[in-house]
Amino acid sequence: MSDKPKIGIYWCSSCGGCEEAIVDLNETILDVVAAVDIIFWPVAMDFKYEDVENLEDGELLASFINGAIRLSEQEEIVKLLRRKSQLVFAFGSCAVTGGIPGLANMTNREGVFTRVYKEIESNDNPENTVPQVETLVDGKYNLELPEFFNSVYPLDQIIPVDYYIPGCAPSPDTIKDAFTAILEGKLPEKGSVLSPNKSMCDTCLRKETKPDKVEIEKFIRPHQYDKLDDGRCFLEAGIICMGPATRGGCGERCINANMPCRGCYGPPNNVKDQGLRMLSALASIIKPDKEEEIAEVLATLPDLIGPLYMYGLSSSILFHKRIDTGKEQ
């Protein structure tokens, strides 16, 4: 075994897009492999959990973990990787803020199981079987499955995280900068997010067209707007664009494709709750001052959790929808 630094890459509740993003580094990945040994990367190569268990504590220079935590298996493996790694990187929106899987915090395990295993129209499950942690087969074989949690957690609610690489998926530049910083020993203070601490609007190509005071009288969705490509600020048109409450550094990929920002880079440092910050920004651009007229504007915005918490529900202040109602009067 060479004496190159060793790294591990693991996925939890995620779509695989973060692994794609690493492969999308193209030839840069050759420089990475030349500099480090990849010891553990279940998606791309054949490794077993024992390979990690057999390492000394702290033997891995770094682990890159993508995906949110939803299963007991994921919790177990990230705790193992934490022990074996000097540095842990939360890689991608799901690990950083819970990401799209975090939206499942609008329901719980029972809600997910009911929908997925019982209600979905294409299901054929007459016995209403749902996953069990333990199942006795033929009275003698005890089969085990990982436990499915009631909530979805971002990585840093399960283990301490040293650095955050945001994005859905992180842009090639963000990843390259992170790898360069590691290899050259130029990492910033622990706990940092490896992307600029400025809002996306700051580098947005459309900011020139943003008027000094944005005032809107109704909210619309992108498909209701036929001038998406005219280069004007989306908020001015009444389309929710998460730019004001989102960290920059993504390369404005969505804006360049004439779509509003959805907030995947998470909030800047001083913001605790991305959705609430955006809520506040939206409130301040509503034009009318009278309560009835404000209500008319808000009637055009039927859902708030979707647009405001697409990536941040499980790192929001409230974290989870209340499922058991209290005493209702």
Added chain:
Amino acid sequence: MTETGFEPKIIAFVCNWCSYGGADIAGSMRLNYTPNVKLIRVMCSGRIDPEFIMEAFKGGADGVMVLGCHPGDCHYIEGNYKTLKRYNILKPLLDQFNIEQDRLRLDWVSASEGEKFARVVGEMNDRVTQLGPLNWDKVIETRQGGEV
């Protein structure tokens, strides 16, 4: 004290220029009002970030009040209009988190309205008592792990 013994915890954010004065007058007038309400003075109701309100709910508040100057009376000209818009957009969000909208109340109390201050605080106390405890820490706790 109610029959169940439940005394709600209510946080009231009051603006320095009107509502805090109103609370002060209520005291000078020796009006009785519930000790369940805890006042937090801010310079302007427009300073109240939705994060403060959600932190209050998460931290154990059963109800949150936002009290500011009457529209047109804001010391900073338009701070309370921003509050009004924020409050109105926050309510449907509370709904989506399944928090009863009545747990958040916005009202205008001027520096001379000691009686109104005591009245709205009393009404809020009654309503939240009726709704019962919110216990947000338990909402989060019961979502973790556990048997299938």
